[in-house]
Amino acid sequence: MIYLDYASTTPIRKEVLNTYEKLLERYYANSDSLHDLGRESAKLMEQSRANIAQLFHVLEEEIIFTSCASESNNYAIKGYAWKYMHRGKHLITTCVEHSSVHNACKQLAEHFGFEVTYLPVLENGCVDVKALKKALRKDTILVSIMMVNNETGAINPIKECADYVHANSRAAFHVDAVQALGKIPVDLSYVDMATFSAHKIYGLKGSAILYKKKMIELLPLISAGQQEFNLRGGTSNVCTNIVFAKTLRLILEEQQAHFDYVSRLNKRLRKFLKEENDILINSDIQGSPYILNVSARYVGSEILLNALNERGFAVSAKSTCASKSKAISHVLMAMGLGEQRATHSIRISLSHLTTDAEVDSFASALKEVCHVYRTK
16 A cells, blocks of 8 residues: 555654653653652653753743644633633634634634634635734634645745734734644744644654643643643653654654655656646645645545555545545635535645655556546
């Protein structure tokens, strides 16, 4: 099977797995225990937090360990909204966010009386900054915009958006940077909160981070003990939290080399697919090279996925977190590409592990599938 679904998840790199296995054998003690084994576990976990903070150029107490990006997004949105609802109950996000952001905002609106403005996107998939400027109000308390879209790879102008929000309101700015980390530069100096996930950067599932500036307060979603600065109760996942630092360091060290390599693969694949009239490319050339979204004129998404799977290729349609819902991409619809392309699309996501031969083989298989179903 040729794997081209790296935006969904990545394989664990050997160095990370080896370290994790060694940690599991020794550092099993509860990091909140007062005996030597517990103190040793706590010390290593806090060292990991410090290393992560250093890599991000932030403070140690601004790094919060969570179980996944969806949890981090919920903490950022709900935790902040409930804490600061006395200032206002207006939230701003976009119409193309990950389901964890969209559904968190939806729940706040439907059950807690918040008002949510969903910003439109332009034809290239990026947020409409003019719409953001119009939507910002005195009672806006939070703006949440993803850095890289998980379906199309569109890269949003986060600094421009965040700078405007901070200059013209008291609202905090949160960014879902899951598809950006380890792929493009991520600067946390101009945002208030940010979400990251380890399994997107060749690390462990069940491992993620919420960055929040020291001055930002959140209402705890899990009420229990003192863990994570009293924000996230429950026994700490010590070994998972420890190994995040190594996962992050390794991916950042290789970021530029991987970007250059994948950019070349993306151009190669685009060139092949442009030669096929039955295939339409939905991802803008200025977006992340790691994600390429395409539509087939005559073949629906589900048929495409199954046909490619039978030929030995693993790809996705839409976000994996919404893969079992109706086969229509809300992202492509929001871009104005129409229902035909939105129901006939697939997402190809590349990696430094992808080879030229795999790209060529996939392009040939996709063309074959399109030809087969066009002539039926």
